[in-house]
Amino acid sequence: MSQDIIFHQLFERETSSYTYLLGDPKTKEAIIIDPVVEMVDRDLKLIDELGLKLKYVLDTHVHADHVTGSGEIRKRRQGVQVCLSSTYQTPCPDVHLNDGQELEFGSIKVKAFSTPGHTEGCMSYLIGNKIFTGDALLNRGCGRTDFQGGSANKLFESVRGKLFELPEETVVYPAHDYKGLSKSSIEIEKKFNPRLNLDIQKEEFINIMDNLNLPDPKKIHEAVPANMLCGMPSKSEHMDTQFVHGVPTVSASEVSKKLGHLKVIDVRTKEEFNNELGHVPASLLATLGDELDVALEQVDKSEEVVFVCRSGMRSANATIMALEKGFSKVYNMEGGMIRWNELNLSVEKDMGGS
Ligand SMILES: [Fe+2]
Structure with missing residues (x-):
């Protein structure tokens, strides 16, 4: 019976997000699903009021519309483990969940179901007779499928083939x-x-999903890179770091001061690398796309990496892409080589990069 479990459904108004707190009444062990960073104070207060011991934070997926509270909760509650689908290649979660994997809090079991489609890494969590569906299945709707590896075909299979196979009640x-x-x-x-x-x-x-024509969520540029890091993108230990639309960003002058202690990757084309703007001395050329993908496989994730392009746009995309691959010490150089030249910083031309 449902009285055998402590259960609270919590709401965040700005993004209409639900967070769920569940606890075992006997052992007081608890989990929280999909916390929102702005609401962490409320959630931890409730956990304390109920005398619960939080064990896991579960995110159903990497959200695009809000920043997760998972990292903040882990920082403030020792021993709490963050759980996310293993599909996302990010080192930030403590538990990388696979389809069918089970977790326990007290005597209560959580079963993770892989339900891709809204994003490639969406998970639903079954606890007793409750299924927490994330954005795979909404009340009389479903999540969009037009970004983050979304697929209407996969979402249909996840809902009809998996979720609808659960008992009707x-x-x-x-x-x-x-x-x-x-x-x-x-x-x-x-x-x-x-x-x-x-x-x-x-x-x-x-056909329905292909014709929704929805605008991007307001916070997508901030939320996705932040959520790849459990909602806590890190600042550089050596450079003054700003978050511009959520992307960790450093200035050209900061980069120039730390040259030799950083890896600088220029994501422009080979022609641009050697054009009149030149390139940052000792930078590596890896054009945004397949070439950068391959280059990043050789990069040590503990090293600080700065991406550079002409004006700072492509390098911002490279930074997001690297965050999605599990890099945490990656930064965009604001203003690119245009800014670098405005500051009269030294450049190299017609050498390297090939
Ligand atoms: Fe979502």
Whole structure:
């Protein structure tokens, strides 16, 4: 019976996000699912009021619309472990979850189901008769599939092939609700979900998802890189670091002072590398795309890496890409080689990089 578990559904208004706190009444061990960084004070206060001992923080996925509170909670509660799908190649979680993996708090079991589609790494968590679906299945809806490795085809398989195979009375608790419905059930969603009810065929669903034309979430540029690091992107130990749209950013003058102690990767083309702007002395050329992918495989993740391009745009994308690959000490050089030249810093031309 549900009285055998402590259960609180918590809400964050700005992004309509749900956070769930669950505890074992006997041992007081607890978990929290999808905390939001701005609400961590509230969540920890409630945990203390209830006398709970937090064991795990579980994120259903790398969110694009808000910054997770997982890293902040781990910092403030010793011994808490952050759990995220192993699909994301980031070193930040303590537990990298695989499909079917189980965790325990007290005598209560959590089973992780891989439910990709909204993002490649989405997980749903089954606890007793409750399924926490993240953005895979919402109350009468589903998460979008147009970024972060999303796929309408995969989402259809995840919902219809996995979630809808659960007992019909299973209660559905999503990561968001925009309609004021706090929960649903597998039975209700099979009947009334306008995108995924049992009368809808896969092609129809893909067509619906391909034509949503939604704007990007407001916080996407800040949230995705931050969430690859459990919501806590790090500042450089050696350089003054700002977060510009969530991207760790350093100035050209900071980089010039620390040359020799950093790896500088120029992500422009070979022609640009040797054009009139030149390049940062001793920088490595690895053009954004496949070439940079390959180059990063050779880079030690404990080293500080600064990305450079012409004006700072491509290098910001390179920084996000590196964060997504699990690098934590990567920075964008603001203003690129244009700024570097404005400051009359020394450049190299027509050498290296090939
Ligand atoms: Fe999401």
